[in-house]
Amino acid sequence: MxxxxxxxxxxxxxxxxxxxxxxxxxxxxxxxxxGYPPYNIEVIEENNYAITIAVAGFKQDELDIQVENGVLTVRGKKEAEENKTTFLHQGIASRSFERKFNLADHVEVVDAGLADGLLRVHLVKEIPEAMKPKSIAINSAAPRAIEHENKDKAA
Structure with a gap:
């Protein structure tokens, strides 16, 4: 370990x-x-990401995407086929899967698409305005003294 x-x-x-x-x-x-199913994590541009998962053989209704507590979960559940085929060689996996991705703070799933056997999940990191860096102006005047009242003198 x-x-x-x-x-x-x-x-x-x-x-x-x-x-x-x-x-x-x-x-x-x-x-x-x-390693099943294989996937890529891409940086599209600053604060834009994509996760591409190879889901060959899965239909759209056999896939499920959920985000909960900062964890993106992608599941594929293959429906059992009634027609049992005898294979001489079976190299195409048709088993169910579950992949989890931990998302950083402020990363949100925008959308997902399925095309050519690839599931592509788009993510965006949106930093709230309050957390963005801000410049503080420096005044040229001398700093003002802060008046402080002493409670012991008042008594």
């Missing part, structure tokens, strides 16, 4: 305590899912 020591991170930062468990979960997910 791979373990990453994040002690140096914790010495100089606050609020990243969930980061270790997130990394551990990512390592476990990769081992358990065995």
């Amino acid at each position: 791979n373990r990453i020591d994040l002690t140096p991170l914790y010495r100089s930062s606050v609020g990243f305590d969930r980061f270790g468990s997130l990394l551990d979960a990512a390592f476990q997910t990769e081992k358990s899912s065995a």
